[in-house]
Amino acid sequence: MKPNRILQLIALGIGFLFLYIPIVSLIVYSFNESQLVTVWTRFSTRWYAALLQDDELIAAAWLSLRVALLTAFASVVIGTWAGFVLARMGRFRGFTLYTGMINAPLVIPEVIQGISLLLLFIEMAKWLGWPAGRGIFTIWIGHVMLCISYVAIIVQSRVKELHPSLEEAALDLGATPLRVFFFITLPLISQALVSGWLLSFTLSIDDLVLSAFLSGPGSTTLPLVVFSRVRLGLNPEMNALATLFIAVVTVGVVAANYFMQRAERKRAVMAV
Template sequence: MSAKNSLARLSFLIFGFAFLYVPILSLVFYSFNKSRLVTVWGGFSTEWYGRLFENQQILEAAWLSLRVAAINATGATVLGTLAGLALARFGRFRGRTLLSGMTTAPLVMPEVITGLSLLLLFVTTEQAFGWPEGRGVSTITIAHITLTLSYVTIIVQSRLASLDVSLEEAAMDLGARPARVFLLVTLPIISPALVSGWLLAFTISLDDLVIASFVSGPGSSTLPMVIFSKVRLGVSPDINALATIMVSLVTLGVVIAGFVMLRRDRARQRDLQMALDAPG
């Protein structure tokens, strides 16, 4: 019976990984296809990678997406940290329920509703105050910060809720002011949560299509928008090449992050063993 259970679990595991990664591997395989037809193998070739780097539309869209994602991730991390700190440390204050609801609403709200509401907001403010003048990079960035702020707030709030408050209290007992305690004690401890929130906000912004489609204007098409417009007219091999490059970069980042975490874990275990072996 145990052998059958093990075989069933192994089968489910293989099926799950195949379901997730076989389409990605097929995409990588056909990115080296010489034929213009993405589903017909015409021989090995790297021609489409060369054409990809000659495509100014894709290069400009990729640079725009990276720039917007970086600004959005930084802004969302700063605002999300402040909101998470207020919710985790300031107790019950007037407006807490409203702040909590406003920061978590984008998590459950459909992106179509979020994009449409932001579009109406930008149109109204432009008519009333003359800002923003049309829609472009600034409106996309503001919209993405509105979306990703919730994720950072929840991550930071959760980390602060599990933080040992006695560390902060000990620093204040030694004469440190609250701002100095936050900078020298709290901030270094929650830095992994800040990095996680930044990376999550960056990824969500880089991947967003729906909201960006509502709040963008002429000359401000992000990479997902350009890819979606090309897919509607038929997938071309240069899109496979672009996807392969993105998958390779993500894989490289995951491997480097795993290697760094492994080294830190080994160093921590080594230091702990040295502390245990120390005399007296």
């Protein structure tokens, strides 16, 4: 084996160890009976039982899950149209402004976005009487605003890779542009849609800054609860919670990759 190959493998191994040793240790200590996070006593599942009896944490997790699901679906719908316009419509009047508005949430700090949305909702409530209070709806609006940009960029890059002749052939056969979009373009960019959905879901369920500004009484998300508790000291219950999230995310990513690869193989066979 060449020396350069050995060095590459060593560097790769060190990188993976740096990334995954903390995650593995967190999972291991989630089965620790001791209340001290870093002191192992013996195997136990007491913290998972305690987690199931924690009403505040369960309510926060359910709220975060609902917001993340709503955000993912809304971001994919709006972001897909935005990305398609960027990739297919060319340079129209106001294109620079449109592009800047799509990309703005990517570069503006979340603190600034949170403050601006908070001030907007306060003024709207003052003049219009809506929204009456901050809760799941205001959090959802903030998360969608953030995630649309990521979906639009992913969809734009995928649409640009498509050969225009595929859509032009459908148009020549009499299909309307809208029908071509739904029956030709969308299936071809389905992998980008799945990627955008997963990214939006992850960004939403993990968001802390925007949620802190846009939440109100009775609408505390899971990151806010975890952050408030961790500030008072590490709790083994948080290890159990993190382990469950890691398991769910791992299963979701593996399943998504499996279905995406299977769809890609089917398209390759049909193309042959």
